[in-house]
Amino acid sequence: MELKELxxxxxxxxxxxxxxRSLRPxxxxxxxxxxxxRASPQHDLLLTTDMLVENIHFIRALTTPWDLGRKSIAVxxxxxxxxxxxxxxxxxxxxxxxxxxxxxxxxLFQGICDCAREHNVDIVGGDTTSSPRDLVINVALTGExxxxxxxxxxxxxxxxxxxxxxxxxxxxxxxxxxxxxxxLVGEYPALAAAYHNPTPHVAxxxxxxxxxxxxxxxxxxxxxxxxxxxxxxxxxxxARIFADxxxxxxxxxxxxxxxxxxxxxxAVSGGEDYILLMTVDPAHASALANLLAVECxxxxxxxxxxxxxxxxxxxxPDGSAQPLIRRGWDHFRQSET
Amino acid sequence: MELKELxxxxxxxxxxxxxxRSLRPxxxxxxxxxxxxRASPQHDLLLTTDMLVENIHFIRALTTPWDLGRKSIAVxxxxxxxxxxxxxxxxxxxxxxxxxxxxxxxxLFQGICDCAREHNVDIVGGDTTSSPRDLVINVALTGExxxxxxxxxxxxxxxxxxxxxxxxxxxxxxxxxxxxxxxLVGEYPALAAAYHNPTPHVAxxxxxxxxxxxxxxxxxxxxxxxxxxxxxxxxxxxARIFADxxxxxxxxxxxxxxxxxxxxxxAVSGGEDYILLMTVDPAHASALANLLAVECxxxxxxxxxxxxxxxxxxxxPDGSAQPLIRRGWDHFRQSET
Numbered sequence: 001m002e003l004k005e006l007x008x009x010x011x012x013x014x015x016x017x018x019x020x021r022s023l024r025p026x027x028x029x030x031x032x033x034x035x036x037x038r039a040s041p042q043h044d045l046l047l048t049t050d051m052l053v054e055n056i057h058f059i060r061a062l063t064t065p066w067d068l069g070r071k072s073i074a075v076x077x078x079x080x081x082x083x084x085x086x087x088x089x090x091x092x093x094x095x096x097x098x099x100x101x102x103x104x105x106x107x108l109f110q111g112i113c114d115c116a117r118e119h120n121v122d123i124v125g126g127d128t129t130s131s132p133r134d135l136v137i138n139v140a141l142t143g144e145x146x147x148x149x150x151x152x153x154x155x156x157x158x159x160x161x162x163x164x165x166x167x168x169x170x171x172x173x174x175x176x177x178x179x180x181x182x183x184l185v186g187e188y189p190a191l192a193a194a195y196h197n198p199t200p201h202v203a204x205x206x207x208x209x210x211x212x213x214x215x216x217x218x219x220x221x222x223x224x225x226x227x228x229x230x231x232x233x234x235x236x237x238x239a240r241i242f243a244d245x246x247x248x249x250x251x252x253x254x255x256x257x258x259x260x261x262x263x264x265x266x267a268v269s270g271g272e273d274y275i276l277l278m279t280v281d282p283a284h285a286s287a288l289a290n291l292l293a294v295e296c297x298x299x300x301x302x303x304x305x306x307x308x309x310x311x312x313x314x315x316x317p318d319g320s321a322q323p324l325i326r327r328g329w330d331h332f333r334q335s336e337t
Numbered sequence: 338m339e340l341k342e343l344x345x346x347x348x349x350x351x352x353x354x355x356x357x358r359s360l361r362p363x364x365x366x367x368x369x370x371x372x373x374x375r376a377s378p379q380h381d382l383l384l385t386t387d388m389l390v391e392n393i394h395f396i397r398a399l400t401t402p403w404d405l406g407r408k409s410i411a412v413x414x415x416x417x418x419x420x421x422x423x424x425x426x427x428x429x430x431x432x433x434x435x436x437x438x439x440x441x442x443x444x445l446f447q448g449i450c451d452c453a454r455e456h457n458v459d460i461v462g463g464d465t466t467s468s469p470r471d472l473v474i475n476v477a478l479t480g481e482x483x484x485x486x487x488x489x490x491x492x493x494x495x496x497x498x499x500x501x502x503x504x505x506x507x508x509x510x511x512x513x514x515x516x517x518x519x520x521l522v523g524e525y526p527a528l529a530a531a532y533h534n535p536t537p538h539v540a541x542x543x544x545x546x547x548x549x550x551x552x553x554x555x556x557x558x559x560x561x562x563x564x565x566x567x568x569x570x571x572x573x574x575x576a577r578i579f580a581d582x583x584x585x586x587x588x589x590x591x592x593x594x595x596x597x598x599x600x601x602x603x604a605v606s607g608g609e610d611y612i613l614l615m616t617v618d619p620a621h622a623s624a625l626a627n628l629l630a631v632e633c634x635x636x637x638x639x640x641x642x643x644x645x646x647x648x649x650x651x652x653x654p655d656g657s658a659q660p661l662i663r664r665g666w667d668h669f670r671q672s673e674t
Binding site: 001002003004005011014015032034035037039040041042043045047048049050051053054055056057089091092093094095096097098099100101102103105106109122124125126127128129130131132133134136138140142 | 338339340341342348351352369371372374376377378379380382384385386387388390391392393394426428429430431432433434435436437438439440442443446459461462463464465466467468469470471473475477479
């Protein structure tokens with residue numbers, strides 16, 4: 001069987017099962033945003049990694065090297081944020097095609113270093129090699145969190161409210177803009193920037209983690225639908241979210257109307273926003289919202305509620321509900337799943 | 338300028354300088370086998386990463402997926418060994434072409450998991466994606482070492498003796514065999530295995546590290562000449578090594594004679610043996626040799642001496658000395674440097 005038949009998530013399931021058989025107790029392994037393990041009595045260590053591959057995750061001609069460098073570390077910062085941790089040290093591997101311009105390589109590293117410095121992360125090592133054709137970047141990032149305080153995907157309870165830390169759909173709209181409506185990029189710069197240069201919610205994740213109010217958290221990389229599905233599966237519960245509660249930026253609404261995107265579909269299934277999705281006991285919801293507003297001027301957006309059955313429902317503005325099917329790009333099948 | 342003009346080592350120098358500008362004091366960054374930083378009063382944390390790219394580091398048709406999986410983590414284990422640490426947790430990223438057989442992907446992960454388990458390493462996470470054409474594997478590995486006890490490249494002193502933990506040249510001969518003399522593979526299985534499935538000297542590195550006797554250490558991945566050059570440069574000293582003291586396996590000698598390889602050239606410049614090269618004060622040399630013999634039945638091979646001037650000399654069996662030029666494969670230039 002070839003990979004495109006099994007699909008990405010099928011393969012990940014099999015690989016995770018294979019790795020889990022060799023895990024020691026006390027380590028939280030594959031399947032969360034980060035691995036978490038006790039490093040000392042004073043802190044737990046977080047570890048995460050992400051690989052960006054040319055023509056899969058990015059198209060060289062559509063990005064600047066600096067944006068690409070930033071994004072390659074930002075996606076890892078977002079994983080640390082989703083566990084409520086403080087990012088610390090990164091190692092960076094790059095496979096560079098021989099015909100790549102030296103200035104592109106240096107710009108890429110400048111983006112990585114700049115984004116790292118903004119988040120007090122040290123780039124402490126790496127591996128530089130060549131690639132026959134495609135540019136590949138891998139970042140592995142460590143983080144720290146107080147012992148036992150990492151926020152996982154698995155703690156959501158029925159009745160918990162679901163929140164987002166920012167608007168959904170901007171990055172997917174940005175990709176649509178870059179791929180299909182290049183002539184409009186000048187009119188929607190924030191959408192292109194949301195796709196090229198996402199802002200990981202590191203400070204937000206840390207405040208949420210320290211507050212102890214979030215029962216579960218995940219970052220939105222595959223899309224709200226796909227990532228909420230991951231969280232529900234890990235927690236053994238279901239969810240109901242509301243299309244008209246999903247926060248959408250004015251620019252996204254305007255662009256979607258103009259080019260004829262299904263706005264509710266795009267907001268729930270578009271990936272790469274790198275906002276945080278969390279579940280909170282209703283008794284703590286306003287305290288958490290106040291905390292985020294005060295500490296980092298970030299509003300929390302209530303989008304739904306966790307349910308006892310394991311189904312996932314998407315309630316449209318007309319009140320009709322449809323099953324929330326995990327949507328998201330399957331890299332092997334090259335199609336929506 | 339394109340990368341192939343600047344070359345791999347030229348680029349690495351520029352990237353390292355770029356990253357070093359943002360490093361905090363107390364962290365030992367790019368340029369050693371691992372990054373080392375204080376994680377708690379009880380231990381220092383080590384972090385290393387290596388990327389293997391198809392048609393650069395391996396040819397899919399010449400390896401089994403299991404061997405490839407093992408090698409992709411073994412090269413990282415060797416870096417932890419070179420710092421005298423205990424390997425702990427790994428994250429694995431793979432970019433898999435869509436036409437790859439599922440069995441190949443599963444065999445690859447089985448090799449990674451098997452090698453990890455042998456060394457008590459937990460695979461705690463990763464990233465699985467697709468690749469347009471080439472298979473890419475990246476492993477990032479953490480390790481631990483007692484505070485301040487990591488063995489670095491930079492501690493060698495003039496007069497220190499230079500040792501290897503095993504024979505040099507087997508892996509390079511194995512690659513020569515696979516590429517140019519396939520019909521002889523059955524006669525030299527150990528050479529093919531040395532290339533496909535290297536054994537990282539983890540237990541040896543740990544014993545050497547704990548002993549406190551090694552003033553500097555590095556693993557031989559680029560070749561004795563190249564890696565000794567790295568060590569000399571980091572330590573600010575020179576070295577003189579002797580061709581007839583470089584340990585060579587019987588099978589390597591036999592193969593080199595048969596196919597007409599320059600045995601002294603191959604042993605000093607061939608890469609990927611993943612043995613350890615260390616420098617030791619002469620007063621401690623026999624104690625360290627005894628320790629390794631008792632603890633892991635591993636002989637230490639004395640190959641030369643560190644010198645006060647910064648030159649590197651290779652003394653041939655006829656007594657003539659030639660400058661030891663850093664040889665090693667430059668991935669961007671696609672030629673020996």
